[in-house]
Amino acid sequence: MSTITTGPDTAPSAAAGPVVSRRRARRATRVWLLAAGTLAAGSIVAACGGGAPATVAPTSTTAVRSVEEIERQGGAATVFNEGAGAFEQPVPGMDSQQRRTFAVGNSLFNQNWVTAPASTTGRDGLGPIFNAQSCSSCHFRDGRGRPPESADDPERGLLVRISVAGDDGAEPHPVYGDQFQDRALRDQTAEGSVVITTTERPGRFADGTAYSLAVPDYALITADGTDISGSLMVSPRVAPQVIGVGLIEAIPEEDVIAAEDPDDADGDGVSGRAHMVTDPRTGETVLGRFGWKAAVPTVEAQNAAAFVGDLGITSSLHPDQPCTAVQTECLAAPSGGEPEIEDDELAQVTFYTRTLAVPARRDVRADDVVAGEKLFSEIGCAACHTPTQRSGPSDIEALHEQTFSPFTDLLLHDMGPDLADGRPDGDASGREWRTPPLWGIGLVERVNDHTRYLHDGRARSLSEAVLWHGGEASTAQGRFTRLLAAERRALLVFLESL
Numbered sequence: 001m002s003t004i005t006t007g008p009d010t011a012p013s014a015a016a017g018p019v020v021s022r023r024r025a026r027r028a029t030r031v032w033l034l035a036a037g038t039l040a041a042g043s044i045v046a047a048c049g050g051g052a053p054a055t056v057a058p059t060s061t062t063a064v065r066s067v068e069e070i071e072r073q074g075g076a077a078t079v080f081n082e083g084a085g086a087f088e089q090p091v092p093g094m095d096s097q098q099r100r101t102f103a104v105g106n107s108l109f110n111q112n113w114v115t116a117p118a119s120t121t122g123r124d125g126l127g128p129i130f131n132a133q134s135c136s137s138c139h140f141r142d143g144r145g146r147p148p149e150s151a152d153d154p155e156r157g158l159l160v161r162i163s164v165a166g167d168d169g170a171e172p173h174p175v176y177g178d179q180f181q182d183r184a185l186r187d188q189t190a191e192g193s194v195v196i197t198t199t200e201r202p203g204r205f206a207d208g209t210a211y212s213l214a215v216p217d218y219a220l221i222t223a224d225g226t227d228i229s230g231s232l233m234v235s236p237r238v239a240p241q242v243i244g245v246g247l248i249e250a251i252p253e254e255d256v257i258a259a260e261d262p263d264d265a266d267g268d269g270v271s272g273r274a275h276m277v278t279d280p281r282t283g284e285t286v287l288g289r290f291g292w293k294a295a296v297p298t299v300e301a302q303n304a305a306a307f308v309g310d311l312g313i314t315s316s317l318h319p320d321q322p323c324t325a326v327q328t329e330c331l332a333a334p335s336g337g338e339p340e341i342e343d344d345e346l347a348q349v350t351f352y353t354r355t356l357a358v359p360a361r362r363d364v365r366a367d368d369v370v371a372g373e374k375l376f377s378e379i380g381c382a383a384c385h386t387p388t389q390r391s392g393p394s395d396i397e398a399l400h401e402q403t404f405s406p407f408t409d410l411l412l413h414d415m416g417p418d419l420a421d422g423r424p425d426g427d428a429s430g431r432e433w434r435t436p437p438l439w440g441i442g443l444v445e446r447v448n449d450h451t452r453y454l455h456d457g458r459a460r461s462l463s464e465a466v467l468w469h470g471g472e473a474s475t476a477q478g479r480f481t482r483l484l485a486a487e488r489r490a491l492l493v494f495l496e497s498l
């Protein structure tokens with residue numbers, strides 16, 4: 001129960017640290033900031049308690065697969081590494097040239113970009129306004145970000161997209177654009193800071209076990225101290241782990257589209273539709289695959305958008321800095337090159353991210369993992385989190401025509417009002433989200449030292465992540481709350497084995 005206030009952050013060269021003051025808040029509410037920000041450990045759902053009978057369909061027969069086939073959830077792109085480096089591994093089977101490109105891409109992903117002009121011209125061009133200095137400051141160890149936990153928290157894993165209502169639904173804000181950059185170079189003004197306030201919402205499983213969900217609220221405080229969130233559509237998002245994106249990219253578009261059921265013709269309450277978007281390289285309309293709303297079609301497009309939006313690094317795909325027409329000081333800042341990242345470097349980062357391997361599953365023969373996997377299908381989770389996909393042809397051997405288990409259909413689903421951000425993104429509505437892949441989810445804690453899930457990291461455990469499901473997932477969520485304690489635990493242990 002504290003209110004934490006910081007001013008917007010500046011680049012490290014600007015030396016001045018954030019101004020921090022604290023005072024007591026009146027209600028059972030925690031406030032913290034993005035530029036530094038958090039959540040003390042809240043009540044995690046207890047995984048025990050007696051039980052009301054669960055409504056679970058009879059066990060279906062699962063195809064017999066060998067232990068190794070089950071473990072290899074990334075097909076030939078699987079690595080057997082369950083340590084803190086589990087998300088950083090190259091896919092097996094690359095030649096020496098490919099491994100060199102991976103290594104160069106890795107360093108571009110991890111290096112801190114600096115203010116232009118600098119003697120190290122290969123890595124200048126940061127900002128003028130930005131959210132982080134490197135890709136890895138949000139995707140630490142190629143993993144997942146989380147909301148900040150206190151005013152002193154240097155965590156950079158969350159960013160905030162914004163829009164205002166316009167003729168076409170949502171338009172960039174005339175002053176702040178479509179992303180709230182909370183940091184700036186010396187002599188520049190950061191757009192402001194993000195204040196997150198959470199309120200606990202208690203609930204109970206059918207067996208009486210109590211849980212509590214932390215309902216977040218986001219205020220955007222500009223440099224002059226005004227909260228502009230009321231006049232905006234605000235979409236906070238944490239950085240997901242980057243593993244397996246090459247496989248996701250190689251799934252034939254028609255396979256994803258074939259699974260659409262926009263009008264719920266089969267009447268199971270789950271519809272799902274493909275998010276068709278424009279490929280910035282070709283101008284063609286193609287399937288969106290990446291990001292929390294599947295608004296981005298390719299790994300290259302995602303990376304180029306991250307360079308300009310998150311770091312302020314221009315590329316041939318995004319030649320303009322993230323400044324709006326009225327941000328004159330931002331527009332006048334020195335450039336680190338035209339563009340700031342060359343095409344060959346962008347290609348190296350793209351190769352690197354595309355060839356990040358998927359860690360193998362663990363404990364796949366344990367009784368509760370096997371029981372949990374059955375429950376996952378039976379209570380309807382697999383209707384969206386499609387266990388198996390197949391890739392088409394790829395010039396990277398480990399990605400070529402593989403059968404793998406991302407646990408996603410890559411489709412958009414209406415997840416109900418509680419998860420809605422109210423901000424349309426491309427053709428995705430303010431209530432729709434892409435089913436996220438679940439592979440690697442059981443290793444997030446080991447890699448990133450936290451257990452925060454969902455698009456804005458609001459869930460503090462896997463159980464909370466499931467409890468937040470609504471909309472098309474209401475039936476599955478309801479069944480989850482009616483499981484016996486032992487079944488609930490089995491389902492969660494299964495998720496931890498991914």
Ligand code: HEC
Binds near residue numbers: 245303307310
């Ligand atoms: C400020 C934090 C932040 C930084 C810095 C950042 N990212 Fe991200 N990254 C995100 C967020 C948030 C998403 C989800 C975006 C969305 O929903 O539109 C994401 C998504 C991605 C994805 C898609 C993953 C998926 O499963 O859909 C890739 C690939 C990626 N980022 C690569 C990069 C690269 C390369 C860089 C450096 C140029 C980078 N990111 C820098 C926050 C960040």
Ligand code: HEC
Binds near residue numbers: 376
């Ligand atoms: C109607 C489709 C749908 C169904 C059914 C569904 N999910 Fe999800 N799931 C999603 C979407 C979409 C998200 C992302 C929502 C968000 O971030 O706001 C998600 C998120 C998750 C996450 C967090 C993932 C992450 O990367 O943070 C977990 C864990 C999860 N689901 C497990 C389950 C389980 C277990 C079930 C069955 C009880 C289930 N889901 C049923 C669509 C679905």
